[in-house]
Amino acid sequence: EVQLVQSRAAVKKPGESLKISCRASGYNFNTYWIAWVRQMPGKGLECMGIIYPDDSDTRYGLSFQGQVTMSVDKSLSTAFLQWNSLKVSDTAIYYCVRQNMRNALENWGQGTVVAVSS
Amino acid sequence: DIQMTQSPSSLSASVGDKVVITCQASQDISIHLNWYQQKPGQAPRLLIYDVKTPETGVPSRFSGSGSGTHYTFTISSLQPEDVATYYCQQCDNLIGTFGQGTKLEIK
Numbered sequence: 001e002v003q004l005v006q007s008r009a010a011v012k013k014p015g016e017s018l019k020i021s022c023r024a025s026g027y028n029f030n031t032y033w034i035a036w037v038r039q040m041p042g043k044g045l046e047c048m049g050i051i052y053p054d055d056s057d058t059r060y061g062l063s064f065q066g067q068v069t070m071s072v073d074k075s076l077s078t079a080f081l082q083w084n085s086l087k088v089s090d091t092a093i094y095y096c097v098r099q100n101m102r103n104a105l106e107n108w109g110q111g112t113v114v115a116v117s118s
Numbered sequence: 119d120i121q122m123t124q125s126p127s128s129l130s131a132s133v134g135d136k137v138v139i140t141c142q143a144s145q146d147i148s149i150h151l152n153w154y155q156q157k158p159g160q161a162p163r164l165l166i167y168d169v170k171t172p173e174t175g176v177p178s179r180f181s182g183s184g185s186g187t188h189y190t191f192t193i194s195s196l197q198p199e200d201v202a203t204y205y206c207q208q209c210d211n212l213i214g215t216f217g218q219g220t221k222l223e224i225k
Contacts, residue, residue, distance in 0.1 A: 033212070037162075045154075045162065045205055045216045061213050062119060095161055103209035104152045104167035111161050 002026040004096050004109035011115045012086050019082040020112045022096030029077040030054040033099040036070060036081050039111075040092045050099060051079060086116045120144050120208050124217025130225045137193040139220045141206035146186050150210040153182055153191045156219075157202045165204075166191065198224060 007021040022034065036048040049060040053072040060070075069082045079096055092114060098107040121144040131137050141151065153166040164173045166182040169189060179194045193200055201224055206217040 035213075044203075044219045045156075045207075047207075047214050047216070050212055059212055100167070102167050102171075103150065103212065103214065104164055105154070105162070105207070105214070106164050106167075106173070108161040108163070 002098060002107045004098060004107055006094075006096060006109040006112045009113040009115070011117070014088055014116055014118055015085050016116075017082070017084050018086055018114065019080050020094060020114070022079040022081075022109050024077045024079070024098065027098070029072075030074055032101075033103075034070075034072070034079045035097045035099050035105055036068075036079075037095040037097055037105070038064075038092045039095070048081075048094075053079070086114075088116050088118070090114060091116050120147060120210060120215055122206055122208055122215055122217040124206050124220060126220060127218060128221040128223070130223045131196050132225045133196055133198060135196045137196050137200075137222065139191045139204055139206075141184075141189045141191070141217050143187040143189070143208055143210075147208045147210040149185075150208055151182070151184065151189045152207045152209060152214070153180075154205045154207065154216075155200075155202045156205065162205065196222075196224070 005023045030053045033050045035050045038046045048064040051058045051070045071080045093111045095111045096109040097105040100106040123142045149168045154162040156162040170182045203219045203221045207214045
């Protein structure tokens with residue numbers, strides 16, 4: 001069974017750094033794109049970008065380029081999403097998702113709540 | 119960027135009704151159109167991919183159709199457990215974009 005298990009909720013202050021994780025199991029982690037999807041409070045879904053674990057090929061959405069960093073650790077079958085300096089506007093639920101061979105977002109993590117407040 | 123315009127933004131219908139949601143792409147996206155369901159407090163779930171292919175385990179009352187730039191998602195007979203927000207998504211390029219969502223409620 002494919003599973004994506006994300007790290008717990010985080011409460012941070014503006015300007016702090018954060019790295020959240022997404023541990024995959026049940027499939028060959030290296031050969032499926034992992035997408036990160038943001039959902040701001042009460043809002044819709046936004047695809048932030050995707051990463052291919054085998055070679056760390058990473059594509060960022062225009063709105064997210066330079067704002068976050070995606071990475072993987074193949075030895076841990078884990079993907080990461082990182083901020084160097086959080087803003088209040090980064091408050092959201094972040095989902096990691098396995099993208100299938102048809103580019104559909106097939107398997108979703110449970111989501112990580114990130115709350116940024118002074 | 120390819121823009122997705124989804125309508126309506128909200129919808130109220132009775133149990134047993136047929137429900138139709140539409141999605142318009144800003145350019146031709148061929149078959150690269152998916153539909154997701156998000157129930158309150160849950161992660162989204164893939165229902166339909168490649169316009170009309172149901173994901174494993176999806177009830178047959180859910181279906182999709184369309185081509186080019188105009189797509190339709192249909193629930194043939196609305197059930198109480200279908201209360202959710204539904205999103206279309208284009209995946210013509212690697213980074214997909216979503217429609218704004220349709221919040222579906224029971225009348």
